[in-house]
Amino acid sequence: MKRGLQQYFFSKQRMEIFFLKDCVQGFQGEVRIVKPGFFEKNLFPMALAYQNLPGYRRRLLPNLDEEKLENKIQRRKDIKLFQQKIAGIHLEFVRPPKFSNPNLLKDPIDDKLIIEEVQQRFKLQVTKNHLLSMFNKITTYGQFTLQIENFYSPELQDYTTFQITVVTKKPIMKVQKLIDEVATKDEQNKDENKEKQDQKVVKQGKEKEKEKETQK
Numbered sequence: 001m002k003r004g005l006q007q008y009f010f011s012k013q014r015m016e017i018f019f020l021k022d023c024v025q026g027f028q029g030e031v032r033i034v035k036p037g038f039f040e041k042n043l044f045p046m047a048l049a050y051q052n053l054p055g056y057r058r059r060l061l062p063n064l065d066e067e068k069l070e071n072k073i074q075r076r077k078d079i080k081l082f083q084q085k086i087a088g089i090h091l092e093f094v095r096p097p098k099f100s101n102p103n104l105l106k107d108p109i110d111d112k113l114i115i116e117e118v119q120q121r122f123k124l125q126v127t128k129n130h131l132l133s134m135f136n137k138i139t140t141y142g143q144f145t146l147q148i149e150n151f152y153s154p155e156l157q158d159y160t161t162f163q164i165t166v167v168t169k170k171p172i173m174k175v176q177k178l179i180d181e182v183a184t185k186d187e188q189n190k191d192e193n194k195e196k197q198d199q200k201v202v203k204q205g206k207e208k209e210k211e212k213e214t215q216k
Contacts, residue, residue, distance in 0.1 A: 015039060016052040020060065023048050027072050029057065029064040075155070082155035085124075086148075089164040091117050094171050097141075105168060108137035114146070114166065126151065141168045 015036045019026040025043070026032055031052055034043070043049035050056060057064075091114060098104045111134045118126045126148055133147040144166045150159050 017043065017049045018052045018057045018061075019043075019049045020047060025049075027069055027076075029061050029066070029069045030073060031057070075157075078155040082153055085122060086160075086162040089118065089122055089162075090167070091121075091164065092167045092169065094169050096171055103141065104139055105141070108139045109166065109168060110137045114164075118148075118164065124151070138166065138168060141170060143167045 013035065014033050016031060016033050017039055018031045019028055021028050025048070039049060039051070050060060093109055093113075095105045095107055095109070098106045111128055111131050114134070115126050115128065115131060118124050130148045130151050131146065132149055138144060146164050146166060147161060148164060149161050151161070152159050
């Protein structure tokens with residue numbers, strides 16, 4: 001139901017409220033939909049929010065800066081998106097092993113490669129100065145946790161530190177393909193040997209028949 005510019009909403013499951021001051025749950029003037037029980041037990045007794053009845057928001061907050069409120073809400077969204085982005089940074093590198101030692105990478109992973117991956121895939125302007133936790137190249141297979149330090153986030157408008165996960169794996173498909181090729185080659189060799197053996201038996205049989213005819 002719409003009444004003027006305000007929208008009033010209430011049910012047994014949800015109700016529309018607005019915050020009277022900045023708090024953990026929201027910003028002053030922000031309109032939210034919450035459960036009635038949460039409003040009655042947590043917000044209203046502490047004078048943090050009021051039910052969004054027609055005209056009450058403007059009456060109780062006459063000096064509210066709507067533009068400033070929208071900026072604060074947008075910044076909160078940006079912060080949430082940034083936190084989701086840095087929480088899921090997972091880099092996976094598939095590298096063949098060294099011929100002399102199958103437990104080592106043929107081509108080690110260095111900080112330059114990791115920085116390029118983070119920049120391209122996650123659009124974060126990470127530099128070598130942020131990756132101080134990586135002292136040496138990654139030369140083995142496994143999972144590694146690296147720390148990005150003193151990274152300035154425009155979303156947070158502050159410096160932050162977060163972790164990324166790096167996983168190195170062997171190219172299983174290529175190895176399996178090689179195994180299959182070797183197995184196929186072995187089968188072909190067996191077939192060829194069997195065919196040669198059969199030809200040899202046939203040849204020996206013909207030679208014996210000729211010998212018998214000669215003796216007659």
